[in-house]
Amino acid sequence: MSPPGNQDDTGSWEIRIDKEADIVAVRQQVRELAKELRFDQFGVAALTTAASELSRNVWVHAQKGVARISMLRNGNRVGVELEFVDHGPGIADLDRALAGGYSTAKSLGLGLSGTRRLVDEFNIDSQPGRGTKVVIRKWKKEY
Amino acid sequence: MAAGQIPILRIGTTLLATIQIELHDTVVDSFQNDVLEEIEKTGAKGLIVDISALETVDSYVARMLANTAKMAKLMGTETVIVGMRPAVAATLVRMGYFMEGINTALSLEEGLQLQARQSNGTVE
Amino acid sequence: MEQGDGENVEFTRLTPNLQGGPMHQARQPDYMEILKLDEDELKRRLAFYELTDEDFKRLKSLKSFADRWTNDIIEGLYELIMGQPESRAFFPDQATLNRVKKLQNSYFLGLFVGTYDLGYVRDRLRVGMAHERIGMPPKLYLGAYRRYLALIHARLQEHFKENASEAAKALDSIRKIIFFDMALAIETYIAAYLETMTRHQAAIRELSTPVIKVYDRVLLLPIVGTVDTQRAHQIMETVLVQVVEQQAKVMILDIAGVPVVDTKVADHILKTTAAVQLLGAQTILTGISASVARTVVQLGLEITRMHTRSKLSEGIELALSIVGKKITSKQDRSESEGV
Numbered sequence: 001m002s003p004p005g006n007q008d009d010t011g012s013w014e015i016r017i018d019k020e021a022d023i024v025a026v027r028q029q030v031r032e033l034a035k036e037l038r039f040d041q042f043g044v045a046a047l048t049t050a051a052s053e054l055s056r057n058v059w060v061h062a063q064k065g066v067a068r069i070s071m072l073r074n075g076n077r078v079g080v081e082l083e084f085v086d087h088g089p090g091i092a093d094l095d096r097a098l099a100g101g102y103s104t105a106k107s108l109g110l111g112l113s114g115t116r117r118l119v120d121e122f123n124i125d126s127q128p129g130r131g132t133k134v135v136i137r138k139w140k141k142e143y
Numbered sequence: 144m145a146a147g148q149i150p151i152l153r154i155g156t157t158l159l160a161t162i163q164i165e166l167h168d169t170v171v172d173s174f175q176n177d178v179l180e181e182i183e184k185t186g187a188k189g190l191i192v193d194i195s196a197l198e199t200v201d202s203y204v205a206r207m208l209a210n211t212a213k214m215a216k217l218m219g220t221e222t223v224i225v226g227m228r229p230a231v232a233a234t235l236v237r238m239g240y241f242m243e244g245i246n247t248a249l250s251l252e253e254g255l256q257l258q259a260r261q262s263n264g265t266v267e
Numbered sequence: 268m269e270q271g272d273g274e275n276v277e278f279t280r281l282t283p284n285l286q287g288g289p290m291h292q293a294r295q296p297d298y299m300e301i302l303k304l305d306e307d308e309l310k311r312r313l314a315f316y317e318l319t320d321e322d323f324k325r326l327k328s329l330k331s332f333a334d335r336w337t338n339d340i341i342e343g344l345y346e347l348i349m350g351q352p353e354s355r356a357f358f359p360d361q362a363t364l365n366r367v368k369k370l371q372n373s374y375f376l377g378l379f380v381g382t383y384d385l386g387y388v389r390d391r392l393r394v395g396m397a398h399e400r401i402g403m404p405p406k407l408y409l410g411a412y413r414r415y416l417a418l419i420h421a422r423l424q425e426h427f428k429e430n431a432s433e434a435a436k437a438l439d440s441i442r443k444i445i446f447f448d449m450a451l452a453i454e455t456y457i458a459a460y461l462e463t464m465t466r467h468q469a470a471i472r473e474l475s476t477p478v479i480k481v482y483d484r485v486l487l488l489p490i491v492g493t494v495d496t497q498r499a500h501q502i503m504e505t506v507l508v509q510v511v512e513q514q515a516k517v518m519i520l521d522i523a524g525v526p527v528v529d530t531k532v533a534d535h536i537l538k539t540t541a542a543v544q545l546l547g548a549q550t551i552l553t554g555i556s557a558s559v560a561r562t563v564v565q566l567g568l569e570i571t572r573m574h575t576r577s578k579l580s581e582g583i584e585l586a587l588s589i590v591g592k593k594i595t596s597k598q599d600r601s602e603s604e605g606v
Contacts, residue, residue, distance in 0.1 A: 024165045027199060042504050045199060045230035049238070052201040075301045111202045114238030225547065229507035232545040236503075241541045248547035249514050 012070030017058045017086075026055040026067045030082065033069060037078050039140050046118040047080055047138050053115045054084045054134055062088020062131070072137060079120075079139035087131035094126060149174045151181050157189035157258055158182065158220075159251065163196040171207050178211060182218050189258035190215045191251060195226025205240055212245060221261050222246060223254040298392045299385070301458045302451075309385060316447045318383065322440040327381030329437055336422045337375050341368055343418040344411060354407045370394075375415075378444055388451060395452030399459045408456075412449055416442060472501055478509040485586045486515045487579075489554075491524030499535035506539055510548050517586040518543050521579050523554025533568040540573055549574065549589060553582035 013033075015026050030051040034044040051067070058065035065086030072079035091097050097112050112134075116122040121137040148170055152159045158181055164170065178190065192208060194200065200208075212222035223246040235242065246261075248254040298304075345368060348354040358364045374394055380387070398408055420438055427434035475498070479487045486509055490502065510518055520536065522528065528536075540550040551574040555563075560577075576582040584594060 020168045024167050027165070031198065040504075041228075041230040042233055042500075045228075045234045046237070048199045049201045049234045052199060052203070056201070056203055073300075075303060076297070111238070114202065114240065117237050117239070118234065227546050229504065229511050229546070232507055232542040233503055235545060236538045236542040242545060247545055249511070249516070250547075253514075253516075253547060 012068060015067045015069070016065075017055050017067055017084075018064045020059055023052060023055045023059055026069070027052045029069055030080070033071065033080060037071065037080065037140060039080075039138075043138065043140060047082070050115045050118045050136055050138075051082055053111045054082065054136070057111075057132075057134075058084050058086045058088070062086035064088075072139070074139075077139050079137055081135065081137045084134045085131070086133075090128040090130055090132055091124075091126040092128045094124065098124070147173070147177065149177065151177055153181075153185060153187070154255070156185075156187055156262075157191060157255060158185065158187045159191045159193065161193040161196070166197075166204050166207065175207075175211050175214065179214055179218065182215060182220050187220055188262055189255075190220050190222040191254040191258070192222060192224050193226050193251060194224060194231070195228065197231065198228065200227075200231045200235060202238070202240060205235060205242060209242065209245060221258060223248050223257055225249065225251055225254040298396065298455055298458055299389055302392075302454055304385065304388055304392075306385065309388060312447065312450070313383065316443050316450075318443050318447060322443055323381055323383060325437060325440045326379050326444060329441070330376075330379045330381075332423070332426050332437075333376055333379045336419075336426070337372055340415070340418045340422065341371050341375060344371065344414055347414045348407075348411060354403075354411075357401055357403050370397075378441065378448070383444070383447075391448050391451045392455055394448075395455035396459070398452070399456050405453060405456055408452060409449065412445060416445060472498065476502055476505040478505060480513060481519070481583060482587060482590070482592065484514060484516045484590050485519070485583075486510065486513060486517070487519040487521065487583070489521040489524060489579075493527065494525055494532050494535060496531075496535075499532075499539075503535070503539040503542060507542055507546065510543055510546055515548055517549050517551060517589050519551045519553055519579070519582045519586055521554040521582070522552065522559070523556065523579070525554075528559045528562060530566055530568065533563065533566070537568075537573075551576065551582045551585055553577070553579045 013029055015022060015029060017023070017026065027048055031044060031048045034047045039047065051069075055067055058067070065084060065088070068081075068083040068085075070081045070083075072081050098116065099113060112124070115136070119136040119138045121135075123135045124132070125134075126132040148164060149160055149162055152161075158178070160174070160178060162174075166174075181187065182190070190212075192211070194208075197204070208224060212224075215222050225248045227247060246257060248257050302308075345364070349358065349364075358367060377387070377390065419441055423434045423437050423441075424431075427437065475492065476488065479489075481487045486506075488502070488506060494502070506518055506520075509515065520539070522536070525532065536552065540552070543550045553576045555575055555577050574582075574585060576585060587593060
């Protein structure tokens with residue numbers, strides 16, 4: 001695995017998002033990690049798609065930000081955590097942004113509600129004028 | 144310019160575009176341009192977009208495909224998306240993206256059959 | 268000392284796709300990790316069991332007592348175990364018994380070692396694991412501990428002769444550490460049961476989604492039993508994979524065996540149907556009872572837009588017509604063939 005971003009010793013990667021191609025980079029890194037951790041195809045797709053949506057949000061709304069990708073372990077459970085941070089305009093109406101589907105207000109078009117349904121844990125912190133931070137986690141199915 | 148990165152073949156009156164690379168803005172723009180230019184040039188009645196190589200289809204790509212189909216339709220061409228992977232279908236639906244109004248088929252063969260039926264006016 | 272790493276805790280799934288050959292046994296899981304036994308947890312436990320430095324000093328000072336009486340106490344313990352047919356069954360031969368007595372001996376002496384750190388904990392967990400693995404039930408295991416305490420109590424009184432208060436203090440410290448150990452032992456049982464259950468659940472889930480090929484490019488999935496979110500996910504995934512693998516044009520979902528069809532279940536069915544459609548195939552929903560039909564409309568659920576039939580046989584007929592086939596009776600055919 002040759003990550004485009006920086007990897008530290010704890011099994012996490014950081015990828016700067018400041019051009020559109022970085023979305024692809026984040027996606028590829030997440031996909032590789034999910035496959036290495038042996039998520040099944042549906043888990044890989046969910047993580048990769050969520051990563052793609054959230055990095056695109058950073059690119060489209062803030063033009064600059066960072067994605068942090070890490071491995072999680074809890075007992076014998078294994079998972080992935082993704083964090084997306086930007087100092088863009090922030091989201092004024094979080095409830096609305098989280099509630100909407102794709103058929104609603106194009107102006108928001110953040111796809112956050114959809115992304116949320118793909119993961120196990122979803123946390124968002126956003127201040128208009130200060131920026132946005134989204135942290136998601138997905139655990140591998142335990143069998 | 145990223146022109147020609149997505150190969151477009153002609154099969155009778157149908158165009159077949161096979162997407163095998165990661166999609167981002169310049170690729171998408173040139174893809175749509177190329178497709179529409181080819182339709183204009185050849186007068187194709189059908190467009191088949193093969194996405195069997197795509198492991199990830201997010202809302203951006205889904206919108207792109209839907210828009211491409213709309214653009215083609217304006218020029219009188221029906222589009223069929225073929226080869227969607229199980230995980231892609233599951234993810235789109237779980238996100239709430241049902242891609243209504245888009246024709247899909249299991250394979251290129253099925254896609255061609257669907258288009259033949261459509262141009263004979265036997266499909267609603 | 269085994270480190271818990273990803274490799275250690277992988278299970279091999281039981282799937283019908285195994286080509287034959289040996290099934291891997293799951294590697295021994297790391298109970299330290301499962302029970303989240305780290306320094307903090309250790310501190311918390313020692314506090315709750317009120318194990319202080321004073322107790323540790325006292326236990327260490329009882330080492331000579333332990334050395335003197337260990338054989339006696341172990342014999343007393345196994346007198347009980349071998350005296351009851353149920354517990355005796357776990358020690359079928361002398362060799363096994365001897366080996367176990369030796370282990371028990373080092374376990375007993377271990378109580379007085381004086382250092383109660385994560386290494387000590389790991390050691391104790393192994394003891395619990397060993398008993399769980401041979402199938403000894405907790406009731407017997409705990410009963411043995413009680414016997415231990417009774418035997419120790421008697422010997423302590425002898426050891427400290429007139430000094431009743433010292434004997435009481437010693438017993439108190441010993442009891443604390445024994446209860447501490449028992450907790451660990453019981454937890455390994457629980458962890459082991461949970462894992463077995465999880466594995467069984469996985470196997471049941473695999474078996475509970477049998478996709479059947481009714482005809483060329485026509486698949487059928489009879490759904491039987493309650494459909495919770497996890498099962499619904501698994502059903503969708505299995506269905507989608509099979510549709511692509513078999514290049515099925517029609518997927519029949521029979522829900523006659525689903526006891527309750529509420530908004531949630533209907534939503535799962537809708538999503539699965541939508542996903543099948545995205546692949547380029549169609550879904551037919553069959554087994555719709557009168558009460559389900561009522562509920563669906565009353566709740567305003569959208570499954571009225573799908574192909575639906577009450578009987579499975581009707582669904583199969585519809586599916587066949589979609590793939591261009593028809594069921595005719597043999598009589599019709601022979602007539603038309605002029606026989």
